[in-house]
Amino acid sequence: MGAAKRIRDVAAAGLSKIKHVRAFTVRGGGADYHDQGEGHWIDNHIATPMARYPEYRQSRQSFGINVLGTLIVEIEAEDGTIGFAVTTGGEPAAFIVEKHLARFLEGRDPREVEKIWDQMYFSTQYYGRKGLVVNAISGVDLALWDLLGKLRGEPVYQMLGGAVRDELQFYATGARPDVAKELGFIGGKLPLHHGPAEGLEGLHQNIAELADMRAKVGDDFWLMLDCWMSLDLDYATRLAHRAYQECGLKWIEEALSPDDYWAYAALKKNAPKGLLVTTGEHEATRWGFRMLMDMECCDIIQPDVGWCGGVTELIKIANYADSKGVMMIPHGSSVYSYHFVITRHNSPFAEFLMMHPGPTEVVPMFHPQLIGEPVPVNGRLHVSALDKPGFGVELNRELPMHRPYPH
Numbered sequence: 123m124g125a126a127k128r129i130r131d132v133a134a135a136g137l138s139k140i141k142h143v144r145a146f147t148v149r150g151g152g153a154d155y156h157d158q159g160e161g162h163w164i165d166n167h168i169a170t171p172m173a174r175y176p177e178y179r180q181s182r183q184s185f186g187i188n189v190l191g192t193l194i195v196e197i198e199a200e201d202g203t204i205g206f207a208v209t210t211g212g213e214p215a216a217f218i219v220e221k222h223l224a225r226f227l228e229g230r231d232p233r234e235v236e237k238i239w240d241q242m243y244f245s246t247q248y249y250g251r252k253g254l255v256v257n258a259i260s261g262v263d264l265a266l267w268d269l270l271g272k273l274r275g276e277p278v279y280q281m282l283g284g285a286v287r288d289e290l291q292f293y294a295t296g297a298r299p300d301v302a303k304e305l306g307f308i309g310g311k312l313p314l315h316h317g318p319a320e321g322l323e324g325l326h327q328n329i330a331e332l333a334d335m336r337a338k339v340g341d342d343f344w345l346m347l348d349c350w351m352s353l354d355l356d357y358a359t360r361l362a363h364r365a366y367q368e369c370g371l372k373w374i375e376e377a378l379s380p381d382d383y384w385a386y387a388a389l390k391k392n393a394p395k396g397l398l399v400t401t402g403e404h405e406a407t408r409w410g411f412r413m414l415m416d417m418e419c420c421d422i423i424q425p426d427v428g429w430c431g432g433v434t435e436l437i438k439i440a441n442y443a444d445s446k447g448v449m450m451i452p453h454g455s456s457v458y459s460y461h462f463v464i465t466r467h468n469s470p471f472a473e474f475l476m477m478h479p480g481p482t483e484v485v486p487m488f489h490p491q492l493i494g495e496p497v498p499v500n501g502r503l504h505v506s507a508l509d510k511p512g513f514g515v516e517l518n519r520e521l522p523m524h525r526p527y528p529h
């Protein structure tokens with residue numbers, strides 16, 4: 123059969139159209155991974171912009187880091203196939219999905235990812251552009267790619283161009299890089315505990331904690347600091363120099379406000395040669411990341427595929443980074459980033475967020491929401507673990523899901 127006829131036949135056959143888009147919310151860990159119980163490392167006196175207020179210094183939940191909860195987006199095709207995704211967004215994001223975004227999908231061909239993304243973004247541009255609205259768009263886009271993979275019987279990484287390597291390697295984020303080393307990870311990223319409001323004493327404590335961990339892991343294991351937007355330029359510069367010179371820090375992450383491109387450019391310019399400056403997990407769209415890269419704010423961009431616009435937007439962000447020789451290492455987002463990272467040379471490793479309370483064990487990052495969620499073994503994941511349609515996971519429908527805004 124000639125190629126032209128084959129193309130016509132596939133086009134005529136098409137794929138099952140999109141029938142319905144639904145948005146649910148659920149609480150307790152999962153995609154809103156800061157929504158954890160008492161005593162978890164991820165909520166133990168971690169430096170944040172709110173730490174200037176003593177009453178909000180001990181716990182990020184005290185100022186509402188987990189106020190949103192998880193958004194679940196489900197897209198059902200006419201043949202009954204369902205694609206889904208989870209991200210951070212909860213009820214307000216569910217409203218945006220059902221009351222605004224669904225109209226651009228229902229009745230459409232699921233292959234129209236570009237046109238659907240364009241309509242979702244520009245129809246919400248007057249009140250969106252970043253943050254919650256782009257989280258909602260990301261959730262819909264991820265669910266659409268999951269549906270496409272399930273309709274075609276292909277893993278998302280194969281639809282993105284296929285694997286450029288046989289396995290993923292991971293660094294681990296959490297309070298125990300010493301345990302991460304024993305578990306086979308290539309590095310450990312510590313949360314920073316003290317910000318400018320705790321003065322020179324806090325800075326000394328930050329360095330003491332890092333030096334203690336350096337003594338435990340030895341000289342060659344990567345150690346990084348995640349500052350979660352908590353610092354000012356002067357503090358970040360002083361911390362960068364001391365942490366690099368005294369403790370061999372590999373990178374300083376998200377030290378400043380995501381909007382302060384000018385301070386990031388100054389931090390990168392004044393950072394010690396050899397120390398990497400990284401950021402981006404709270405940035406969104408190709409335009410936001412172009413600003414970070416064109417203003418030379420960082421050495422590595424770290425978009426979260428569930429927050430930056432989804433796979434369709436991450437393709438544009440990653441390709442621009444590649445053209446500029448900037449590494450793109452997505453913020454921890456489980457299978458949603460693994461399927462992307464394995465297809466990109468400028469994404470040589472991935473993040474694994476340790477969600478065990480210690481953390482002393484590897485547990486699925488989005489537990490308990492994804493059935494079949496793969497986890498690194500000895501700090502690695504073979505590509506075969508991704509060889510299932512879509513993102514290769516199913517939704518745990520035993521969870522108490524709520525659909526607040528049915529349309």
Ligand SMILES: C[C@H](O)[C@H](O)[C@@H](O)[C@@H](O)C(=O)O
Nearest residue numbers: 168295313348350453454475
């Ligand atoms: C550990 C950090 O404080 C955040 O909780 C973390 O989610 C994020 O910044 C990361 O890079 O994993």
Ligand SMILES: [Mg+2]
Nearest residue numbers: 348375376403
């Ligand atoms: Mg981070």
